[in-house]
Amino acid sequence: MSTIRDVARLAGVSISTVSLTLNTPERVATETRRKVAEAAEAVGYSADPIAQSLKRGRSRLIGMVVSDITNPFFGRFLQEIERHAMAADHLVIVSDTSSQIRNEIAILRHLAAQRVSGILLQPTGPMTGPSDHIRQLSMPFVLFDHRLDGVESDFVGADNALASSMLTEHLIRLGHRRIAFLGGTSGLYTAEERKRGFLATMAASGVPADPAIVVDARYDGRHGYEQTMRLMTGPDRPTALIAASNVIALGALQACNELGIACPAEVSLAGIDDVPWAAVVQPRITTAVQPIEDLARTASELLMRRITAPPGTVIDRSEIILAPEIRLGGSTARPA
Amino acid sequence: MSTIRDVARLAGVSISTVSLTLNTPERVATETRRKVAEAAEAVGYSADPIAQSLKRGRSRLIGMVVSDITNPFFGRFLQEIERHAMAADHLVIVSDTSSQIRNEIAILRHLAAQRVSGILLQPTGPMTGPSDHIRQLSMPFVLFDHRLDGVESDFVGADNALASSMLTEHLIRLGHRRIAFLGGTSGLYTAEERKRGFLATMAASGVPADPAIVVDARYDGRHGYEQTMRLMTGPDRPTALIAASNVIALGALQACNELGIACPAEVSLAGIDDVPWAAVVQPRITTAVQPIEDLARTASELLMRRITAPPGTVIDRSEIILAPEIRLGGSTARPA
DNA sequence: TACGCGTGTCGAACCGGTTCGATAAGCGGC
DNA sequence: GCCGCTTATCGAACCGGTTCGACACGCGTA
Numbered sequence: 239m240s241t242i243r244d245v246a247r248l249a250g251v252s253i254s255t256v257s258l259t260l261n262t263p264e265r266v267a268t269e270t271r272r273k274v275a276e277a278a279e280a281v282g283y284s285a286d287p288i289a290q291s292l293k294r295g296r297s298r299l300i301g302m303v304v305s306d307i308t309n310p311f312f313g314r315f316l317q318e319i320e321r322h323a324m325a326a327d328h329l330v331i332v333s334d335t336s337s338q339i340r341n342e343i344a345i346l347r348h349l350a351a352q353r354v355s356g357i358l359l360q361p362t363g364p365m366t367g368p369s370d371h372i373r374q375l376s377m378p379f380v381l382f383d384h385r386l387d388g389v390e391s392d393f394v395g396a397d398n399a400l401a402s403s404m405l406t407e408h409l410i411r412l413g414h415r416r417i418a419f420l421g422g423t424s425g426l427y428t429a430e431e432r433k434r435g436f437l438a439t440m441a442a443s444g445v446p447a448d449p450a451i452v453v454d455a456r457y458d459g460r461h462g463y464e465q466t467m468r469l470m471t472g473p474d475r476p477t478a479l480i481a482a483s484n485v486i487a488l489g490a491l492q493a494c495n496e497l498g499i500a501c502p503a504e505v506s507l508a509g510i511d512d513v514p515w516a517a518v519v520q521p522r523i524t525t526a527v528q529p530i531e532d533l534a535r536t537a538s539e540l541l542m543r544r545i546t547a548p549p550g551t552v553i554d555r556s557e558i559i560l561a562p563e564i565r566l567g568g569s570t571a572r573p574a
Numbered sequence: 575m576s577t578i579r580d581v582a583r584l585a586g587v588s589i590s591t592v593s594l595t596l597n598t599p600e601r602v603a604t605e606t607r608r609k610v611a612e613a614a615e616a617v618g619y620s621a622d623p624i625a626q627s628l629k630r631g632r633s634r635l636i637g638m639v640v641s642d643i644t645n646p647f648f649g650r651f652l653q654e655i656e657r658h659a660m661a662a663d664h665l666v667i668v669s670d671t672s673s674q675i676r677n678e679i680a681i682l683r684h685l686a687a688q689r690v691s692g693i694l695l696q697p698t699g700p701m702t703g704p705s706d707h708i709r710q711l712s713m714p715f716v717l718f719d720h721r722l723d724g725v726e727s728d729f730v731g732a733d734n735a736l737a738s739s740m741l742t743e744h745l746i747r748l749g750h751r752r753i754a755f756l757g758g759t760s761g762l763y764t765a766e767e768r769k770r771g772f773l774a775t776m777a778a779s780g781v782p783a784d785p786a787i788v789v790d791a792r793y794d795g796r797h798g799y800e801q802t803m804r805l806m807t808g809p810d811r812p813t814a815l816i817a818a819s820n821v822i823a824l825g826a827l828q829a830c831n832e833l834g835i836a837c838p839a840e841v842s843l844a845g846i847d848d849v850p851w852a853a854v855v856q857p858r859i860t861t862a863v864q865p866i867e868d869l870a871r872t873a874s875e876l877l878m879r880r881i882t883a884p885p886g887t888v889i890d891r892s893e894i895i896l897a898p899e900i901r902l903g904g905s906t907a908r909p910a
Numbered sequence: 911t912a913c914g915c916g917t918g919t920c921g922a923a924c925c926g927g928t929t930c931g932a933t934a935a936g937c938g939g940c
Numbered sequence: 941g942c943c944g945c946t947t948a949t950c951g952a953a954c955c956g957g958t959t960c961g962a963c964a965c966g967c968g969t970a
Contacts, residue, residue, distance in 0.1 A: 241955095241956060241957080242956065242957060243956080243957095251919075251920085252919065252920045252921070253920090253921095253956090253957080253958095254919075254920060254921075254922090254958080254959075254960095255918085255919060255920070257957070257958055257959080258918090258919085258958090258959090261958080261959095265917090265918080266918075266919085267917085267918060267919090270918080270919080284687070285956085285957070286628075286687070286955090286956055286957065287687050287688055288624060288627045288628045288633065288688070288689060288955090288956080288957090289628055289925090289955070289956035289957035289958090290956085290957060290958080291624045291925095291957095292622075292624045292625055292628050292925050292926070292927090292955090292956080292957075292958095293924075293925050293956085293957055293958050293959085294925090294957090294958075295925080297624065299667070299688075306653075307649055307652055307653045307656070308646065308649040308650050308653055309649075310644065310646065310649070313643055313644040313645075313646070313649050314644050316643055316668070317642075317643045317644055317670055320643070320668065320669060320670050321670070324669070324681075329667050329669065329684055329685075329688065330667065330668060330669070331635070331665045331666065331667050331668075332652070332656065332666060332667075332668045333656060333660070333665065333666070334653055334656050334657070344660075345660075348665055349665075351620070351622070351623050352623055352624070352635075352665065353624060495856065519855060520831065520856055577925090577926060577927080578926065578927060579926080579927095587949075587950085588949065588950045588951075589926090589927080589928095589950090589951095590928080590929075590949075590950060590951075590952090591948085591949060591950070593927070593928060593929080594928095594929090594948095594949085597928080597929095601947090601948080602948075602949085603947085603948060603949090606948080606949080621926080621927070622925090622926055622927065624925090624926080624927090625925070625926035625927040625928090625955090626926085626927060626928080627927095627955095628925090628926080628927075628928095628955050628956070628957090629926085629927055629928045629929085629954075629955050630927090630928075630955090631955075
């Protein structure tokens with residue numbers, strides 16, 4: 239690889255002039271500019287990003303930290319982020335916390351050491367959990383999906399309450415009154431919001447929500463399965479189920495299949511988040527889907543805005559909540 | 575952040591001694607070692623990875639390049655890689671080529687500029703496609719999943735031919751003779767291998783393979799769907815289908831559902847690669863699954879072996895082919 | 911003619927480490 | 941008492957850029 243010194247020698251100028259030409263061409267005479275450009279071209283020069291990082295105190299890397307990369311939601315999200323980052327000449331370092339706060343802390347420390355120019359973080363843990371390690375970050379960051387109390391920052395997420403409201407309203411309109419809610423891990427922002435939307439809509443519609451059938455399925459297929467088993471074999475079983483996530487919904491569907499309870503004839507099922515391979519899961523599940531591309535694009539833009547802002551600029555914090563979209567499937571119908 | 579100079583000052587030694595202590599403690603007197611350790615601890619010192627990268631010409635980053643991150647196979651794979659990398663104190667830069675060779679070239683160039691210590695690459699394009707940009711890589715790399723002619727390197731992959739052989743044999747043993755093969759993108763290593771396994775097993779079993787029902791479904795759900803539509807509505811329709819990938823299988827299943835052709839009563843279906851949410855796809859599809867964790871672990875180990883080897887060491891190239899595992903589902907049965 | 915100013919270029923310091931060659935101290939052998 | 945060897949430490953060069961202050965030059969003005 240050629241260095242800036244090679245270019246300087248060939249162009250017959252000093253290395254500072256070369257650097258100047260590359261970074262602030264308007265400060266360099268036209269003729270010099272041409273010579274440097276030719277020399278750089280001739281030796282195939284491109285600046286070493288590591289040396290730049292060292293001097294500038296910032297690299298052209300972006301960190302993305304999520305709780306579980308295998309979740310298809312994050313896969314899609316990552317793909318979009320990577321695309322945007324690439325367009326802005328940045329690479330993406332991705333890391334999985336497995337929902338462990340101590341992993342999150344360690345990863346953020348690593349990213350800080352690498353002087354990443356920005357971080358996209360889906361924080362783990364309860365809303366009121368520890369957040370010092372996030373608040374003290376020295377580079378721009380954007381939280382997404384999951385909100386955290388006590389952290390002043392840009393945030394991008396879907397309207398979780400609205401998502402369950404839409405599903406709840408849809409079921410009520412179909413005539414359901416005994417609706418069970420298979421919630422996400424309690425304490426988590428998204429889980430609480432989704433539950434809140436459900437309860438609020440039930441209340442607003444004058445339909446009583448029985449606390450005995452508003453359960454915690456921990457964003458987990460197995461729990462979704464087990465809770466559904468319990469609900470559907472217990473007394474006074476619900477005529478409809480709302481699952482707080484795609485994996486919970488699939489667990490629920492599996493339980494119904496095994497119990498021989500037909501969906502939607504005997505029970506309606508709706509869930510939040512797109513179900514991968516939705517087309518082949520029979521019946522097709524009614525879902526409220528998050529607009530992944532929009533979320534990712536917005537998060538990228540918010541982050542890039544801060545990264546590219548001249549130092550010292552004050553940028554107001556943005557909270558962007560995007561509306562989900564309801565996608566009706568064959569899994570919801572009028573109660574028997 | 576504190577620098578090595580702070581530590582040196584506090585410990586009352588030179589910066590070279592501090593560096594020596596941290597990198598080759600055995601060359602430093604015990605007493606000095608203690609003083610340095612204490613000083614480092616006191617100021618909370620940890621070496622700047624960027625400065626180290628600049629001087630050493632190598633960073634503690636690993637690149638992982640795949641054709642499509644949203645594919646659940648790669649999601650799982652990435653998660654494992656990231657875990658292993660983290661354990662070895664490395665971060666993972668992930669990049670998606672969208673199966674475009676020009677993206678692959680650009681990404682590899684970026685990774686090289688970042689002086690990543692190693693690269694895990696699922697190369698894109700046909701086996702005989704361009705590979706100069708890979709061969710010229712200046713750092714250790716391991717190819718996985720997809721092989722490339724003309725590149726001497728470590729390789730880790732599943733036994734693709736064996737995977738389709740196992741499925742083919744299973745179907746033949748059940749009594750099928752007219753078996754269709756929904757192949758992957760022709761020209762791609764995995765696709766050719768999978769087809770080869772199918773044809774070889776058919777031939778070895780004395781069952782004629784009708785070329786008219788050995789088709790190309792391009793590793794794509796829509797093509798799987800369309801080809802199945804064509805096959806199942808045409809004359810002399812097959813009694814069994816083998817899909818070269820999970821998405822093809824799902825497309826095929828959807829087509830059968832829509833045509834009202836019952837599986838497995840009227841047609842058997844088997845596929846390669848795990849089907850996500852397998853538990854809720856009815857019927858459960860018989861698959862030959864790749865051992866993802868083993869593949870990822872092996873790839874990590876091969877790469878780390880090269881990364882940590884003292885420079886100049888010659889390491890024989892390894893090609894590791896792991897056997898898939900067959901998982902029987904309800905989608906395959908005796909022909910009517 | 912002298913002065914001040916704007917423009918273009920340059921040398922040198924610096925970012926934070928690693929590493930090589932030099933040097934000094936300690937020690938045993940003759 | 942001196943030589944030579946080992947061991948511990950250090951100074952300085954270097955990795956490849958960026959940036960600040962200095963400086964030379966040409967020009968218009970007083």
